[in-house]
Amino acid sequence: MYPEVLNDAIASFEKIPGVGKKSAERYALSILDLSEEDIDSFANNLKQCKKKLTRCIICGHLTDKEVCPICSDSSRKENLICVVEDYKSVFMFEKSGSFEGKYHVLNGLISPMDGIFPEDINISSLLERLKGKEKNSEVILALKPSIEGETTTLYIKKIFENKKIKVSRLSYGIPMGVDIDYLDSITLDRALLDRKEIS
Amino acid sequence: MYPEVLNDAIASFEKIPGVGKKSAERYALSILDLSEEDIDSFANNLKQCKKKLTRCIICGHLTDKEVCPICSDSSRKENLICVVEDYKSVFMFEKSGSFEGKYHVLNGLISPMDGIFPEDINISSLLERLKGKEKNSEVILALKPSIEGETTTLYIKKIFENKKIKVSRLSYGIPMGVDIDYLDSITLDRALLDRKEIS
Numbered sequence: 001m002y003p004e005v006l007n008d009a010i011a012s013f014e015k016i017p018g019v020g021k022k023s024a025e026r027y028a029l030s031i032l033d034l035s036e037e038d039i040d041s042f043a044n045n046l047k048q049c050k051k052k053l054t055r056c057i058i059c060g061h062l063t064d065k066e067v068c069p070i071c072s073d074s075s076r077k078e079n080l081i082c083v084v085e086d087y088k089s090v091f092m093f094e095k096s097g098s099f100e101g102k103y104h105v106l107n108g109l110i111s112p113m114d115g116i117f118p119e120d121i122n123i124s125s126l127l128e129r130l131k132g133k134e135k136n137s138e139v140i141l142a143l144k145p146s147i148e149g150e151t152t153t154l155y156i157k158k159i160f161e162n163k164k165i166k167v168s169r170l171s172y173g174i175p176m177g178v179d180i181d182y183l184d185s186i187t188l189d190r191a192l193l194d195r196k197e198i199s
Numbered sequence: 200m201y202p203e204v205l206n207d208a209i210a211s212f213e214k215i216p217g218v219g220k221k222s223a224e225r226y227a228l229s230i231l232d233l234s235e236e237d238i239d240s241f242a243n244n245l246k247q248c249k250k251k252l253t254r255c256i257i258c259g260h261l262t263d264k265e266v267c268p269i270c271s272d273s274s275r276k277e278n279l280i281c282v283v284e285d286y287k288s289v290f291m292f293e294k295s296g297s298f299e300g301k302y303h304v305l306n307g308l309i310s311p312m313d314g315i316f317p318e319d320i321n322i323s324s325l326l327e328r329l330k331g332k333e334k335n336s337e338v339i340l341a342l343k344p345s346i347e348g349e350t351t352t353l354y355i356k357k358i359f360e361n362k363k364i365k366v367s368r369l370s371y372g373i374p375m376g377v378d379i380d381y382l383d384s385i386t387l388d389r390a391l392l393d394r395k396e397i398s
Contacts (some may be wrong), residue, residue, distance in 0.1 A: 001293050005263055
């Protein structure tokens with residue numbers, strides 16, 4: 001039904017996770033309403049994104065520099081490191097804006113079933129980062145509550161066992177603004193287990 | 200917060216109507232997961248879309264040829280023409296697949312307030328298309344039920360007044376699958392006015 005070039009554009013939009021056939025059609029048709037200049041810069045921006053962005057050599061976060069702005073920010077605590085699965089988590093934390101430490105991006109989670117072992121993700125450089133400043137350091141594990149997340153959390157906890165580094169994880173519980181009636185039972189069990197005394 | 204190239208990509212995605220800040224962020228971040236090849240073809244497809252697509256010289260529909268496949272399809276009725284506002288409407292009709300005539304794309308609606316007059320939209324070529332074959336011809340006006348749509352409908356109705364061409368418009372009424380309780384009163388009035396006897 002569509003001209004071939006339009007079908008190609010629709011197929012490209014469908015490659016984006018979360019964009020279905022209908023949205024892809026709508027987006028591709030909308031593209032035609034943009035100016036040629038806008039389309040050229042759109043096309044260029046997509047290419048540049050892939051080309052210019054690399055991993056920060058310190059924390060593994062997405063950046064267009066050698067060292068990301070967070071790692072080079074001297075006002076952030078050097079000895080408070082939040083370990084996350086990927087750069088998307090870093091952006092989420094930065095949006096909330098309350099974390100004053102630095103990050104360490106694993107770029108994956110341990111999953112032996114999928115052939116991903118500790119050496120395949122960015123763990124060893126985390127040890128190096130904390131070498132010599134174990135005292136007063138804290139590593140916060142902010143990984144998702146899945147089998148892979150738990151496995152990775154336990155693994156990292158274990159390698160820090162004999163070092164003087166405090167290892168913590170995010171609290172589990174009821175998300176803000178959610179009606180308890182609609183909550184799944186595992187989350188509710190967890191919230192009950194981790195209950196805090198009101199002081 | 201985001202690297203500059205990523206901000207540029209987000210801005211580009213936001214240019215698509217219906218894509219908000221949040222979706223644009225999500226899409227731009229997803230782009231990074233695609234292969235370089237996919238991104239190159241994505242960028243290229245966007246450009247090609249704008250470059251290769253033109254208007255059919257007969258009906259004004261979007262096409263990558265001089266004459267669109269619908270106009271060159273001899274199995275479709277030459278003397279049954281559905282007049283639509285833009286190429287998106289043509290795609291909508293073609294999806295339902297039940298229309299066996301041809302189209303005429305106005306590429307706009309008469310709107311004196313916005314400085315759009317009859318000569319600014321694709322009306323004159325409609326008259327030319329039907330010249331000499333007025334008998335047995337029908338023009339179906341499928342324009343949206345807004346002030347501009349009604350104005351354009353009335354205008355076209357008027358120019359065909361003294362010709363032997365049947366001019367009709369789509370029926371207004373209750374959309375399929377919609378609960379009457381949730382309908383606006385104008386639609387309900389229209390459905391009542393245009394009621395059909397059950398035979």
